Amino acid sequence: MTRQELITLIKRKRSFLCIGLDTDLDKIPQHLLKEEDPVFAFNKAIIDATHELVAAYKPNIAFYEAYGAQGWQSLEKTIAYLKGKDVFTIADAKRGDIGNTSGRYAKAFLEVLDFDGITVAPYMGKDSVGPFLGIDGKWVVLLALTSNKGSDDFQMIKTGNGKLVYERVLERSAEWGTPDNMMYVVGATRAEMLSGIRKIIPDHFLLVPGVGAQGGSLEEVAAHGLNKDCGLLVNSSRGIIYAGNGPDFADKAKEEAQKLQKQMESVLRDAGIC
Amino acid sequence: MTRQELITLIKRKRSFLCIGLDTDLDKIPQHLLKEEDPVFAFNKAIIDATHELVAAYKPNIAFYEAYGAQGWQSLEKTIAYLKGKDVFTIADAKRGDIGNTSGRYAKAFLEVLDFDGITVAPYMGKDSVGPFLGIDGKWVVLLALTSNKGSDDFQMIKTGNGKLVYERVLERSAEWGTPDNMMYVVGATRAEMLSGIRKIIPDHFLLVPGVGAQGGSLEEVAAHGLNKDCGLLVNSSRGIIYAGNGPDFADKAKEEAQKLQKQMESVLRDAGIC
Numbered sequence: 001m002t003r004q005e006l007i008t009l010i011k012r013k014r015s016f017l018c019i020g021l022d023t024d025l026d027k028i029p030q031h032l033l034k035e036e037d038p039v040f041a042f043n044k045a046i047i048d049a050t051h052e053l054v055a056a057y058k059p060n061i062a063f064y065e066a067y068g069a070q071g072w073q074s075l076e077k078t079i080a081y082l083k084g085k086d087v088f089t090i091a092d093a094k095r096g097d098i099g100n101t102s103g104r105y106a107k108a109f110l111e112v113l114d115f116d117g118i119t120v121a122p123y124m125g126k127d128s129v130g131p132f133l134g135i136d137g138k139w140v141v142l143l144a145l146t147s148n149k150g151s152d153d154f155q156m157i158k159t160g161n162g163k164l165v166y167e168r169v170l171e172r173s174a175e176w177g178t179p180d181n182m183m184y185v186v187g188a189t190r191a192e193m194l195s196g197i198r199k200i201i202p203d204h205f206l207l208v209p210g211v212g213a214q215g216g217s218l219e220e221v222a223a224h225g226l227n228k229d230c231g232l233l234v235n236s237s238r239g240i241i242y243a244g245n246g247p248d249f250a251d252k253a254k255e256e257a258q259k260l261q262k263q264m265e266s267v268l269r270d271a272g273i274c
Numbered sequence: 275m276t277r278q279e280l281i282t283l284i285k286r287k288r289s290f291l292c293i294g295l296d297t298d299l300d301k302i303p304q305h306l307l308k309e310e311d312p313v314f315a316f317n318k319a320i321i322d323a324t325h326e327l328v329a330a331y332k333p334n335i336a337f338y339e340a341y342g343a344q345g346w347q348s349l350e351k352t353i354a355y356l357k358g359k360d361v362f363t364i365a366d367a368k369r370g371d372i373g374n375t376s377g378r379y380a381k382a383f384l385e386v387l388d389f390d391g392i393t394v395a396p397y398m399g400k401d402s403v404g405p406f407l408g409i410d411g412k413w414v415v416l417l418a419l420t421s422n423k424g425s426d427d428f429q430m431i432k433t434g435n436g437k438l439v440y441e442r443v444l445e446r447s448a449e450w451g452t453p454d455n456m457m458y459v460v461g462a463t464r465a466e467m468l469s470g471i472r473k474i475i476p477d478h479f480l481l482v483p484g485v486g487a488q489g490g491s492l493e494e495v496a497a498h499g500l501n502k503d504c505g506l507l508v509n510s511s512r513g514i515i516y517a518g519n520g521p522d523f524a525d526k527a528k529e530e531a532q533k534l535q536k537q538m539e540s541v542l543r544d545a546g547i548c
Contacts, residue, residue, distance in 0.1 A: 060375055060378075063375075068387075095368065097334075097366075104336035113342075124368075125423070149399070160434065
């Protein structure tokens, strides 16, 4: 999906919501366990109930790998089902390796599975990210400032020129791609830092996790992070997909997604974007 | 596998060689393509020919994921086969995510697949690494200084206190685990930097990629990196597994492994370790 297609999609749906599919057999409604593929059955129900309200879905690959080859099949079915919907898709895989190995991950997620984007870790530098950037219409979503406590350990280290490590990551990596093929992960628990980040990368899309279960506020994220094209995908996972735990779990998920979509619509209208 | 068991294994085999199983259908001998599972058939032949000469194997997970659910099955068969041999096993996965997601990766690789260790990226900090450290006899192999060109981009940035980012990663992360459950990835193309690294972490095992195809020298690695328990696992992938491309590919792989094992035996004898 191109940048313009993504922007058009956000305006049409009046939503920049991304739903994280962190599908866990211990947390899904127990009546689904009798299905042949409970993980896919859960995802399909969530997607059917919410896809008109969201811009993107983000399967969290760890949750599928935890179930081995069977989990991989659930992932294949989920992405195939998503391809029939009008949504952007992100493999939340946080990969990154030497060039020929990153090339393999790029093939696995962006070609074979055909995700629109993949989250990538920056630690190994340019040649670890490059292989994900060479495919038309596909995106790198690079970790910059994450929403967990451990982000203080290295991302926030002050470097010799006074800038923090995550700022150096933004500056340097922005030269590797363009706003047409790179986004950045910036945690919502650091919403006030989005203003500084927007000075370094005014045009890039930001994938913002941490709204909801991790405590971030949508209003703050929008106040500091919105740009003229929206430029945001705000993710919520557990707060939506586990909103209910009975036979009506998909309706409950829809209700939660709708609350966020309404807030987003208001944000987009106020900014004159839709 | 415990640290003492690993040291005993290295002394008994007189080898600290790790073979990387970067198994690629485009590179394996073409007669194997008629097998039901060519990836596993190749791995089994390589393992049969070399396991007496090596301390460890390191399947490169990207190469399996590139083949989807089928690739995951090849990986499952490979690790099951390795568990019957007297070797240490490392999932070269370079994972790392927020706590509950890292917990899923830990389950996938260290419990379900039952690898002894997994490579982990440090960018997201302590809580992204912690879930891999909580399992008895299992190891985190943390990226510190990698062997690719892109390692200059962030790992070599000078920080405010004069130390480089990778040195801060070593110092900080050494507090999270112990030499009994953590190793570090240190590229062989930087062998002279191993002396400085040994001042920060004298006792930890180092997994050293980049010998062979990437140009690193075993002698230099040993001169700068060996400690009293050996403390090294030196990896070679393509230089061994693709040494031949005909029906005798496993014999060719064995010859290359034997050359390295002989050099390692000499290093260990000279140091009085075996």
